[in-house]
Amino acid sequence: MHTFDLTLDRVTKIEGSAALEVKVKAGKVEEVHFRTTDYKRFYTQAMQGKPVIALPQLLARICGTCSNAHLLCSIEASERALGITPTPQTLLLRTLTMYGLMIRDHALHLYLFSMPDLFGKDAFLDFDENDPVQHQLLHDAFEIKAAGNFLAMLVAGRSVHAPYPMIGGFSHFPEEAGIREARAKLEAIRPAVIRLIKIYEEAPFHFDRRTNFMAMVPVRYGFLNGKICDSKGCMIEEESLRDHLEHVVLPYSQASAYKHEGEAYMVGSLARMNLAKDKLHPRTKETLGKTLDLFPSTDIYRNNLAQAVEILHSLDDAVEILSTQNFSPEPIVKGTPREAVGIGVIEAPRGTLYHKYHLHPDGNVIEGEIVVPTGQNQINIEEDIYRLVQDLLPDTPKEKIAFEIEKLIRAYDPCMSCAAHFLKVDWQES
Amino acid sequence: MAEQTPVKKIRVGWFSFSCCEDNTIVMTEVLNDHWQEWRKLLDFCHARVLKSANTLEEMDVAFVEGAIASDKQVRELKEIRRLAKKLVAVGACAVMGMPSAQRNYFNEHQRKQIEFLLARFSALPKVLKVAEVVPVDVEIPGCPMDPHDFLSKVNALVKDFQEGKL
Numbered sequence: 336m337h338t339f340d341l342t343l344d345r346v347t348k349i350e351g352s353a354a355l356e357v358k359v360k361a362g363k364v365e366e367v368h369f370r371t372t373d374y375k376r377f378y379t380q381a382m383q384g385k386p387v388i389a390l391p392q393l394l395a396r397i398c399g400t401c402s403n404a405h406l407l408c409s410i411e412a413s414e415r416a417l418g419i420t421p422t423p424q425t426l427l428l429r430t431l432t433m434y435g436l437m438i439r440d441h442a443l444h445l446y447l448f449s450m451p452d453l454f455g456k457d458a459f460l461d462f463d464e465n466d467p468v469q470h471q472l473l474h475d476a477f478e479i480k481a482a483g484n485f486l487a488m489l490v491a492g493r494s495v496h497a498p499y500p501m502i503g504g505f506s507h508f509p510e511e512a513g514i515r516e517a518r519a520k521l522e523a524i525r526p527a528v529i530r531l532i533k534i535y536e537e538a539p540f541h542f543d544r545r546t547n548f549m550a551m552v553p554v555r556y557g558f559l560n561g562k563i564c565d566s567k568g569c570m571i572e573e574e575s576l577r578d579h580l581e582h583v584v585l586p587y588s589q590a591s592a593y594k595h596e597g598e599a600y601m602v603g604s605l606a607r608m609n610l611a612k613d614k615l616h617p618r619t620k621e622t623l624g625k626t627l628d629l630f631p632s633t634d635i636y637r638n639n640l641a642q643a644v645e646i647l648h649s650l651d652d653a654v655e656i657l658s659t660q661n662f663s664p665e666p667i668v669k670g671t672p673r674e675a676v677g678i679g680v681i682e683a684p685r686g687t688l689y690h691k692y693h694l695h696p697d698g699n700v701i702e703g704e705i706v707v708p709t710g711q712n713q714i715n716i717e718e719d720i721y722r723l724v725q726d727l728l729p730d731t732p733k734e735k736i737a738f739e740i741e742k743l744i745r746a747y748d749p750c751m752s753c754a755a756h757f758l759k760v761d762w763q764e765s
Numbered sequence: 766m767a768e769q770t771p772v773k774k775i776r777v778g779w780f781s782f783s784c785c786e787d788n789t790i791v792m793t794e795v796l797n798d799h800w801q802e803w804r805k806l807l808d809f810c811h812a813r814v815l816k817s818a819n820t821l822e823e824m825d826v827a828f829v830e831g832a833i834a835s836d837k838q839v840r841e842l843k844e845i846r847r848l849a850k851k852l853v854a855v856g857a858c859a860v861m862g863m864p865s866a867q868r869n870y871f872n873e874h875q876r877k878q879i880e881f882l883l884a885r886f887s888a889l890p891k892v893l894k895v896a897e898v899v900p901v902d903v904e905i906p907g908c909p910m911d912p913h914d915f916l917s918k919v920n921a922l923v924k925d926f927q928e929g930k931l
Contacts, residue, residue: 350786350814351786352781352813373783374783374834374835374838374865374886375879375882375886375888376783376784376785376864376865376867377867377868377871377875377879380868380871380875380878381864381871381875383874383875393864396785396787396864396908397785399784399785399786399787399788399789399790400790402785402787402790443790443793447793447814447815451816451817457816457818458809458815458816458817458818459815460800460804460815460816461816477797477798477800478797480793480796480797481797481798484794484797493909494790494791494794495787495791496787496908741817
């Protein structure tokens, strides 16, 4: 019977740093630990005593790739604490900021992290320019990413730690020439995005498992406002979300984990598509037709397809907003410091993101709490690895098991900034 | 017809320590416009965000982002320094420690809240900037780094390499 420990010191091609330990005894998986190995930077403590106006830019530094999601979630929580209602134009500019993020971030994951697995390559940059399909994909990837980056720069000033969005509005507004260029770039990548969707629709990887999916279901599939729903029919207001999550301490990890009603659950693109695909942009729905019938899905690898669909939706809705709205300078809406609790919830690329601040009457933070998507997916990921390894035993070679684990982890697109390329696989057989 | 001699590429490593990896993201955005040129010039021997088959061996240039938060990271950084001809500190956390080093400035109340976690994960008492651990040849400050500054420093290193000055 197989008895061994599998240690993956560093997961590669993910955001951040993660490791994995699997213990197998007499042919049975006994333990799975999926660990965040990034050292804590203590943002929850660091926000204490800071003026609320400093929070969005401070907390954007939690994550490089999800930076603008933290920024907007922090702004929302701060505005609610200060009693500020943003203008309709501000909400549209924030929606466009999210679309730039979704296009850029999902494309990074789908091309540079996940696609090498589909083509049997180590790295996306290893794709062969002399092969017509791979040549096309190389060009598609960087053109899509560049268009998302351009949109983010136009609207928010930067893709990472954007300077224009702030509490109460924006400090800069897109000009006509930039809007025209953004529309042209977005329309130009549409065929490439449709090719990407086709690739992930036909991808041969599958891992079917029942779980509860949770996402904010918006009026406009724009990632910013709505009610939080799950696949069991539960509906939660944004300010009550935390009451429905149970914090789980993992002594082996630098990160926190969460359960919902005592069980693991999944957040992210697949959850959003399962719960809100009818809210996609009409042009996206018309183009994709039967592809959308694949949702709802319990196949974790469909998270990749869901991300590709979200790129198309983001593109189509961004083009509509940029074609139909005029943007003009607006003053920043000011609030009054008061003792209050402000809660912000948005859909970040990897799922539901929660910021909560308790403000002192002087406008400084007494305490705060942040719940990130990967913490919510943590237990689901561990349960999946447990079953995956058990299913692969006893006949699969260990190297193949390690590869399959990494591949599945990458489908979740966890955010540890480097966690999907395992640096070292250390097998200890006993 | 004479066979073309393959151009020798610069061996490059990209390493992330304690930070949000914003510079990694900016680097992947710079790739949008420069990937074809970089494929000819650069050999990424170690870049976890780009590939799985990473090797830690002699390299021409090591780019290091993030601050240093543990003895293990100190050992890793010293090894990178030993193997690299040039070491470039990238981004605010690498160049000046902040914001990853914000716990260095916590008050007594905040320190008490985190001390059990520092002990559990064998973290250093103070978070260090890269230059406090190893000599740094080039600095690219910014949170995140400025892509134009990054490109101009990469181009200068490429020129040095091509002129045999590395």
